[in-house]
Amino acid sequence: MDKSAPEANGSVTRPLELIATMAADFASSRDLETTLSRAVARITRHLNAASGALFMLDETGEELRCHACYGETDITGLVLGAREGIVGRCVQGRRGEIVHDVNEDPGFYSGVDEQTGFTTRSILCAPLTVRDQCLGAIELVNKLSDDGKFSEGDLHLLQGLSSSAALAIVNARQSEALLKQERVNRELELAAEIQRSLLPRARPEPFPVHGLNLPAGVVSGDFYDFFELDDGRICFTLGDVSGKGINAALLMAKTASLYRALGKTIHEPGRLLAVINNEICETATRGMFVTMVGGVLDPGKNRVCLANAGHEPPLYQNGAGDFQALEAQAPPLGILRLDRADQALPEQQLSLEEGSLFLFSDGVTEGALEDGATFRVEGIKSLLTENACLPPADRLNAVVARLRRANKPLRDDVTLLVVRGRESIGEVTGEGLLRVNFPSRPHELRKVRWAVSRALASADCAEDEMRDMILAISEACQNIIRHAYHEDPNGEIVLELRRDGDRIIVLLRDFAATVDPSEIKGRELEQLQPGGLGVHLINEVMDETAFLPPPGNSGNLLRMIKRIGRKAS
Amino acid sequence: MRHEIRESEGAVVVSFEGDIDLDTSPAARKVLLDCVRRKRSVLVDMSRVTYIDSSGVASLVESFQNARNAGLRFGLVAVSETALRVLKLARLDLVFPIHATLEDGLAQISG
Numbered sequence: 001m002d003k004s005a006p007e008a009n010g011s012v013t014r015p016l017e018l019i020a021t022m023a024a025d026f027a028s029s030r031d032l033e034t035t036l037s038r039a040v041a042r043i044t045r046h047l048n049a050a051s052g053a054l055f056m057l058d059e060t061g062e063e064l065r066c067h068a069c070y071g072e073t074d075i076t077g078l079v080l081g082a083r084e085g086i087v088g089r090c091v092q093g094r095r096g097e098i099v100h101d102v103n104e105d106p107g108f109y110s111g112v113d114e115q116t117g118f119t120t121r122s123i124l125c126a127p128l129t130v131r132d133q134c135l136g137a138i139e140l141v142n143k144l145s146d147d148g149k150f151s152e153g154d155l156h157l158l159q160g161l162s163s164s165a166a167l168a169i170v171n172a173r174q175s176e177a178l179l180k181q182e183r184v185n186r187e188l189e190l191a192a193e194i195q196r197s198l199l200p201r202a203r204p205e206p207f208p209v210h211g212l213n214l215p216a217g218v219v220s221g222d223f224y225d226f227f228e229l230d231d232g233r234i235c236f237t238l239g240d241v242s243g244k245g246i247n248a249a250l251l252m253a254k255t256a257s258l259y260r261a262l263g264k265t266i267h268e269p270g271r272l273l274a275v276i277n278n279e280i281c282e283t284a285t286r287g288m289f290v291t292m293v294g295g296v297l298d299p300g301k302n303r304v305c306l307a308n309a310g311h312e313p314p315l316y317q318n319g320a321g322d323f324q325a326l327e328a329q330a331p332p333l334g335i336l337r338l339d340r341a342d343q344a345l346p347e348q349q350l351s352l353e354e355g356s357l358f359l360f361s362d363g364v365t366e367g368a369l370e371d372g373a374t375f376r377v378e379g380i381k382s383l384l385t386e387n388a389c390l391p392p393a394d395r396l397n398a399v400v401a402r403l404r405r406a407n408k409p410l411r412d413d414v415t416l417l418v419v420r421g422r423e424s425i426g427e428v429t430g431e432g433l434l435r436v437n438f439p440s441r442p443h444e445l446r447k448v449r450w451a452v453s454r455a456l457a458s459a460d461c462a463e464d465e466m467r468d469m470i471l472a473i474s475e476a477c478q479n480i481i482r483h484a485y486h487e488d489p490n491g492e493i494v495l496e497l498r499r500d501g502d503r504i505i506v507l508l509r510d511f512a513a514t515v516d517p518s519e520i521k522g523r524e525l526e527q528l529q530p531g532g533l534g535v536h537l538i539n540e541v542m543d544e545t546a547f548l549p550p551p552g553n554s555g556n557l558l559r560m561i562k563r564i565g566r567k568a569s
Numbered sequence: 570m571r572h573e574i575r576e577s578e579g580a581v582v583v584s585f586e587g588d589i590d591l592d593t594s595p596a597a598r599k600v601l602l603d604c605v606r607r608k609r610s611v612l613v614d615m616s617r618v619t620y621i622d623s624s625g626v627a628s629l630v631e632s633f634q635n636a637r638n639a640g641l642r643f644g645l646v647a648v649s650e651t652a653l654r655v656l657k658l659a660r661l662d663l664v665f666p667i668h669a670t671l672e673d674g675l676a677q678i679s680g
Contacts, residue, residue, distance in 0.1 A: 449588075
């Protein structure tokens with residue numbers, strides 16, 4: 001019944017068959033332990049040993065554990081020190097060996113025999129190695145041949161079989177780790193999807209608020225949001241949770257949800273951030289905190305009210321292109337509980353004029369450029385200035401494109417938000433010279449003339465041109481007060497002056513009932529009757545006068561144009 | 570806007586100073602109509618009028634018409650450049666008798 005005899009003629013194919021069978025088994029199996037058991041059984045039988053066992057080092061490399069065995073005694077689960085016994089020596093030396101008589105080998109560990117009652121005489125042992133890594137060893141005990149001795153051929157064969165088993169183990173471990181990683185990735189993707197759903201939907205122009213978030217990893221610790229209130233005001237926020245990864249992402253989700261829910265009833269950013277602070281304080285862990293800017297835009301007044309809790313100072317860029325940084329006036333959220341429930345963070349008021357307010361996370365300022373330099377606030381400023389003519393959302397995209405050009409992974413989440421000031425009330429060409437809002441009261445006219453004269457003087461208008469335009473503007477305002485608002489003193493008038501080359505463009509907006517331009521006629525000069533004279537004066541002085549369709553289809557929008565720099569007529 | 574009324578030989582002289590616009594023209598109108606009611610010729614000194622708009626011009630026109638209907642003379646005196654521009658634009662520079670100085674005006678009216 002000698003099945004081994006590997007040196008015997010005609011048996012050369014049998015080890016190859018064995019290796020092929022084992023390889024196929026390893027490749028097809030999903031259960032490593034079972035496959036290893038089958039392999040140990042096959043090897044033990046093939047090499048004609050009384051028993052066989054497969055030991056693997058644990059994660060620390062301190063212990064050897066029996067994962068599979070074959071023979072009369074089951075030692076599966078048996079644990080040895082990593083240096084104990086013949087198997088320990090084999091693993092440490094990464095060398096296979098034959099021990100013909102264990103009693104003559106001082107390295108033999110008899111403890112197992114004492115436990116099991118088995119008598120070990122000879123041992124054949126080969127390490128499980130893949131490249132530089134040793135995973136454990138396969139040990140066969142007591143050769144069942146007549147002389148009871150393992151041969152050199154047995155050792156060679158066992159080493160070959162061990163190598164293929166070791167490779168199978170490594171592959172199985174790797175694919176298991178991959179599966180686990182895939183599961184984690186899928187979960188992260190789901191988390192990212194939910195995070196993206198927390199961001200507001202982009203709104204087309206002329207909506208004045210636009211945002212952008214680009215996570216450095218799959219999930220983001222940054223967020224932004226904006227939504228409209230019933231009265232037309234727009235709440236907006238941008239925040240950055242300290243730290244990265246899934247814990248930051250979870251706190252981000254919590255803070256963003258709090259903002260969205262509480263922001264609908266608390267419309268003062270200072271109080272809103274104070275309430276969110278206390279909510280975060282109640283449950284925040286591991287010293288995490290949130291830096292956050294919350295604001296409310298009143299599009300009618302073109303004003304922003306802002307609270308900044310420890311966040312990077314937002315940048316306001318006025319119509320002339322100058323920047324102003326709005327420093328934080330409160331610490332980040334989630335650090336210190338405010339004692340009184342009605343306590344509020346300090347607020348800042350900002351008149352947007354024709355400028356824009358930019359909020360951003362430190363992933364932008366600390367972003368890397370292609371030469372390794374850091375983007376910094378100066379980088380943002382110069383890029384916003386370069387792209388000043390683009391629509392607001394495109395200016396944000398230009399910043400992100402610059403950071404992406406470096407072709408390196410982002411260092412941190414990149415988040416930006418812009419709040420655009422009111423654009424011209426009816427004209428896109430030229431530069432703004434003046435923008436004033438005033439009530440429909442005769443008493444205001446002198447102030448308006450004064451403002452107009454200063455604005456026109458700054459535009460290098462000649463004295464007589466200025467005088468004529470002041471007359472036309474004052475007359476047009478007078479018409480609005482008298483004929484559009486019917487002398488109601490609570491109407492609103494918006495006056496805008498722009499200069500486009502040699503043209504001064506005057507825009508006058510009111511919110512009264514729409515006037516039929518065909519009913520507005522100049523006075524017949526032959527008749528010496530008061531009234532209608534204003535329109536005549538305007539027509540005499542200005543080169544073009546027209547009623548334009550008013551924005552929002554309410555009220556009236558009058559545009560008057562005068563070419564300057566010519567000889568006054 | 571401020572004003573000053575002087576009874577002079579042959580005419581009532583009213584001087585305005587400042588802006589005559591929608592805000593102040595009702596007051597100017599009242600002053601002018603009062604002067605016309607004195608049944609004397611009226612001279613309006615406009616040397617210190619810094620601005621006049623269509624409502625101010627309308628007050629002048631209305632008072633001028635009232636004076637004419639009452640058989641009285643009504644003239645403008647030393648009209649500032651700003652006010653004259655508006656009168657010219659309104660083509661009223663040929664309607665109102667305009668005198669370079671108060672002396673000229675008084676001489677014309679009494680003459």
